[in-house]
Amino acid sequence: MNLGKKIKTTCSYCGVGCGIVASIDQKDKVLVEGDQNHPVNQGMLCSKGMNLHYVVNDTSDRILYPEMRWSKSHPMERVSWDDALDRAAGVFKSLIQKHGPDSVGFYVSGQCLTEEYYIANKLVKGFLGTNNIDTNSRLCMSSAVVAYKKTFGEDSVPIAYDDIELADVFLIAGANPAWCHPILFRRLEKHKEKNPNVKIIVADPRKTDSANFADLHLQLIPGTDIILYNAIGRRLIETGFVDQNFIENHTENYLKYRKQVMSVSLSNASKMCGVPIEDIKTAADLIGTSGGFISMWAMGLNQSSIGTDKNFSLLNLSLVTGRIGKPGNGPFSLTGQPNAMGGREVGGMASLLAVHKELSNPKHRQEVADFWGVDQISPNPGFSATEMFEALESGKMKAVWIICTNPMVSLPNLKRMEKALSNAKFVVVQDISHKSDTVAFADLVLPAAGWLEKEGTMTNSERRISYLNKGIEPPGEARADVEILCDFAKKMGFRGFNFSNAEEIYEEYASMTKGTSIDISFLNYDRLKAEGTFQWPVPDYRHTGTPRLFADHQFHTPSKKAVFNIPKQVENTSEKPSPEFPLILTTGRVRDQWHTMTKTGKVSRLRTHYSHPVLEMNSIDAYIDKVKEGDVVEIKSKNGVVRVRAKISKNIREGVVFLPMHWGKQLQNDLNRANNLTFNRVDPQSKEPDFKYTTVSVKKYKKP
Numbered sequence: 001m002n003l004g005k006k007i008k009t010t011c012s013y014c015g016v017g018c019g020i021v022a023s024i025d026q027k028d029k030v031l032v033e034g035d036q037n038h039p040v041n042q043g044m045l046c047s048k049g050m051n052l053h054y055v056v057n058d059t060s061d062r063i064l065y066p067e068m069r070w071s072k073s074h075p076m077e078r079v080s081w082d083d084a085l086d087r088a089a090g091v092f093k094s095l096i097q098k099h100g101p102d103s104v105g106f107y108v109s110g111q112c113l114t115e116e117y118y119i120a121n122k123l124v125k126g127f128l129g130t131n132n133i134d135t136n137s138r139l140c141m142s143s144a145v146v147a148y149k150k151t152f153g154e155d156s157v158p159i160a161y162d163d164i165e166l167a168d169v170f171l172i173a174g175a176n177p178a179w180c181h182p183i184l185f186r187r188l189e190k191h192k193e194k195n196p197n198v199k200i201i202v203a204d205p206r207k208t209d210s211a212n213f214a215d216l217h218l219q220l221i222p223g224t225d226i227i228l229y230n231a232i233g234r235r236l237i238e239t240g241f242v243d244q245n246f247i248e249n250h251t252e253n254y255l256k257y258r259k260q261v262m263s264v265s266l267s268n269a270s271k272m273c274g275v276p277i278e279d280i281k282t283a284a285d286l287i288g289t290s291g292g293f294i295s296m297w298a299m300g301l302n303q304s305s306i307g308t309d310k311n312f313s314l315l316n317l318s319l320v321t322g323r324i325g326k327p328g329n330g331p332f333s334l335t336g337q338p339n340a341m342g343g344r345e346v347g348g349m350a351s352l353l354a355v356h357k358e359l360s361n362p363k364h365r366q367e368v369a370d371f372w373g374v375d376q377i378s379p380n381p382g383f384s385a386t387e388m389f390e391a392l393e394s395g396k397m398k399a400v401w402i403i404c405t406n407p408m409v410s411l412p413n414l415k416r417m418e419k420a421l422s423n424a425k426f427v428v429v430q431d432i433s434h435k436s437d438t439v440a441f442a443d444l445v446l447p448a449a450g451w452l453e454k455e456g457t458m459t460n461s462e463r464r465i466s467y468l469n470k471g472i473e474p475p476g477e478a479r480a481d482v483e484i485l486c487d488f489a490k491k492m493g494f495r496g497f498n499f500s501n502a503e504e505i506y507e508e509y510a511s512m513t514k515g516t517s518i519d520i521s522f523l524n525y526d527r528l529k530a531e532g533t534f535q536w537p538v539p540d541y542r543h544t545g546t547p548r549l550f551a552d553h554q555f556h557t558p559s560k561k562a563v564f565n566i567p568k569q570v571e572n573t574s575e576k577p578s579p580e581f582p583l584i585l586t587t588g589r590v591r592d593q594w595h596t597m598t599k600t601g602k603v604s605r606l607r608t609h610y611s612h613p614v615l616e617m618n619s620i621d622a623y624i625d626k627v628k629e630g631d632v633v634e635i636k637s638k639n640g641v642v643r644v645r646a647k648i649s650k651n652i653r654e655g656v657v658f659l660p661m662h663w664g665k666q667l668q669n670d671l672n673r674a675n676n677l678t679f680n681r682v683d684p685q686s687k688e689p690d691f692k693y694t695t696v697s698v699k700k701y702k703k704p
């Protein structure tokens, strides 16, 4: 390969945020390698990251020019950008005039860059006059956002990856970082290899690769997480491994917490969550006697109809032990997507405003309105992800603009999704790939630039902001998302969108952060390009970033104290296994695939790990249901059917089955989609859907 130039950038997959050096030849062919000098990965990349160049170099699936149909019965035809955006503006104006601003909405993605997230939110909340903008990050971390806000007063991740090497006990809860955050897990492995006293506890109904590596696996019954973490809390209190000074001086509501955790005996808790009492005691004693305790969690806690309460129960373990604001200590939610955190900063959900302001707070709404030079931000709460598609199904919402995400595979209850998108008067899909199942429902398809084809910034799980360089031109007529959105805004007749590049958008957003807890007003593109990555806040020109928050134990609540929040419900009772549906289905990810496979599905070597979806089931359940390894099984819930092959395993709890969520209709067929089975059941506090608890039956499939 004739290598022309090298640029530094960041991996576009998970929230770990690994640094990448991309070598680009004169024909724009790309080769990637890990950035040896990057503080996150020090040159390492996982299977997904190290194969990113195949995704960029293969443009066979790319959307190359705008396509539009004049009515639902017309075929799609190629149109100019001008015609495409004129049509979009015409339809949006007419719908807003006839049905009001809440009849339209945007559904965006944790893969959008911060500038894209910001401008989409400014457009929708500031100028279209609705708060109907939500994101696929709603599906992965909104429970953690609510829990952080209620515990610390703001959505603030307290620690950094560098704390890993300073801790000696880790509780990984409802996460499989060995597969889903591999480079972070590699750091953990290295730390343990060097320090045999390091102990890892994994709580998961499945014996995952992460659990296999752990010293203690708490193989709990799905939905009983709170009972388990409360039992650990009880044991910590009983053995005196609590930080009374921290509790008294820096927390609120401890007595209510104490009352709840003491209300269930350890032996009852053990029976309820299916974890031996000795293991509960061992976990608590390891945490209590540790020098540094870090909890890490992801979808197993967040994606639940009691997801926020689950988060509370885990956060409370850091509060009761006073393990926060000190090196090597703290709770650490792992974001799934590369810029889920950046989206949170700019208010990228229906319930949020930029710079951690609250949509429900009239003063905050006015401050943001003044900043954007508009009269007001609507006080009406916007639709969350599932609500938005329910509103399209019922006709309450008429049009949706979908950016960089594939809800026809990733949202729950795909039967309803199909109805929702078929029923919508106007669907815009702005994306890079024809491989998205959602494109088939579009009335207007807009080709977007992908990774390396545009510039901008992202924030990873540890609040680390990085600049992503543009290295190559997008194929065909594809354009950067910010250009598309600004041009649409101008066609709508809105002021405030005359940006000539992403940097100007960044500057506007950064100036908005001045004086806030996430201040990056002194961090500009020049510094990011010259000095590398920074963890917010960066409150002055010489500041090098803030790896750890709350060192002074001053939280963002009115009292400056952290709050013990008491779970209202300690067990997921949204469904109960029954004779008709005796098993609990959890859905999730496999090691080498990302989301709905529109990118990783293109790389043949990433399909060797799992070439097709399989249902993992316990050998006893398989025996009862007369299912053998490799049999095609039919999985049924009250909602739908899936047919895949069975993988019999001792690594999953009896009574629980696991199905990966990546496959869609385009990749196999519509009977491979895990979300045929799931429901629009959401956590009432975070509106995050429950992907971890659906009762199903499994039978060997016999062709009729």
Ligand code: SF4
Residues within 6 Å of the ligand: 011, 012, 013, 014, 015, 016, 017, 018, 041, 044, 045, 046, 047, 048, 049, 050, 181, 182, 183, 184
């Ligand atoms: Fe990319 Fe995440 Fe893998 Fe790092 S761990 S290379 S960010 S997918």
